[in-house]
Amino acid sequence: MFFRAFVSLVAAGAGMTVSAQPVMAQDNPVVVLETSMGNITIELFPEQAPISVENFLGYVDAEHYDGTIFHRVIPDFMVQGGRFLPSMQGKQTGDPIKNEAENGLKNDEYTVAMARTNAVDSATDQFFINAATNDFLNNGVRDFGYAVFGRVTDGMDVVDAIEATPTDNSVPRTPVIIQSARRQ
Numbered sequence: 787m788f789f790r791a792f793v794s795l796v797a798a799g800a801g802m803t804v805s806a807q808p809v810m811a812q813d814n815p816v817v818v819l820e821t822s823m824g825n826i827t828i829e830l831f832p833e834q835a836p837i838s839v840e841n842f843l844g845y846v847d848a849e850h851y852d853g854t855i856f857h858r859v860i861p862d863f864m865v866q867g868g869r870f871l872p873s874m875q876g877k878q879t880g881d882p883i884k885n886e887a888e889n890g891l892k893n894d895e896y897t898v899a900m901a902r903t904n905a906v907d908s909a910t911d912q913f914f915i916n917a918a919t920n921d922f923l924n925n926g927v928r929d930f931g932y933a934v935f936g937r938v939t940d941g942m943d944v945v946d947a948i949e950a951t952p953t954d955n956s957v958p959r960t961p962v963i964i965q966s967a968r969r970q
Contacts, residue, residue: 787820815839816939816970817846821856822963826915827970828898828943831934834889836907838900841883843969845911850877851967856948858914858956865962866901866914867946872961876899879910887931893923896945898936906930917949 858866900909925931
């Protein structure tokens with residue numbers, strides 16, 4: 787705590803800004819996505835986004851994400867996955883959850899957020915990894931926002947490689963498969 791306060795004071799004195807993202811806690815859940823392009827490690831933030839984290843971990847524990855793909859890839863924006871198989875057939879989902887975009891977490895580069903439809907409380911299994919800082923996805927900027935519930939702590943190079951993969955209409959030409967998603 788002292789170190790964090792000291793860094794904040796030094797940063798403020800230097801005219802720098804400090805991200806509002808939480809500092810990694812030892813007891814925060816961690817999930818590893820083993821993909822066809824490499825592993826992505828995600829730290830989850832249950833204190834800020836308890837509903838989204840519980841929802842995501844429910845799908846992880848049920849092995850729902852195994853065999854799904856990153857079906858929507860937009861350079862300088864995000865990579866999205868969680869529902870579709872390589873055939874583009876969607877998996878069965880649970881009930882939608884409450885949007886937690888008011889939790890103070892921002893859609894910064896390499897954060898993980900719940901995907902949803904135009905309805906505010908419509909997120910189920912799909913998630914996306916921000917490939918850039920997307921302030922316009924934050925709560926109140928233009929609508930209800932997209933709830934950030936985690937961040938990539940290892941495998942940023944894998945996210946970058948997925949983001950750079952050739953696509954047709956935002957769908958990767960070669961499927962990027964989530965082979966497994968497991969708690970670490």
